Amino acid sequence: MKTRIAELRKQHKLSQEELGLIVGVTRQTITSLETGKYAASLVLAYKIAKHFGLAIEDVFDFSELEEL
């Protein structure tokens, strides 16, 4: 799943490790989210979106799901 996490993280000057600590996951999970290998759970998606002050759909791209 495509996300804007990398872009938002850089805007907020956060490292992957720091964002991971904020939302309660490891650096590896943030890497996998950014590269689209891993799709976040609803809880994690909410935590990330909330941290950036955005709605979930502003951070995560659900267009692939809409095609199903």
Place this chain on the structure above:
Amino acid sequence: MDNYKVQVKTRKNALSLVAAATLLIYVGLVFYRGGLPELPSFIKGFHTGAFIGAELCFVFFIAKYIKANKNDAGLKKLYIEENDERSGLIIHSASSLSIVMILVGLVIASVIAGFFNPLIFYTLLATLLFVLIVFFALWKYYSKKH
């Protein structure tokens, strides 16, 4: 995080107890070895290796828990490591595939062993039944839990 701190401390104490008990049992068995059946040197070596390996694991985890409990940052890092959702998914996926491969492997091995050696056949069959019982028991438990 306070609850988790208590949990880590409890785990550290329990592990220390298990490490001490393992040491006592091993030392007891070594001293009592004269009263036990004579074993091949490979099995004796395996026992020693398993004991040293287990004790090293205990020491590793005890040290990890002591280190984590020293400061809040370390504790949070350990909590995240243990509760990371991607790690959970990886373990879940690996476990699901493992159980299928273990069951299929045991069935094939049991059938093949049946042609050559009854003792190995019954041992593998018992192992297969044990794995199946554990699997269905846990399936039932989690069906009720979730």
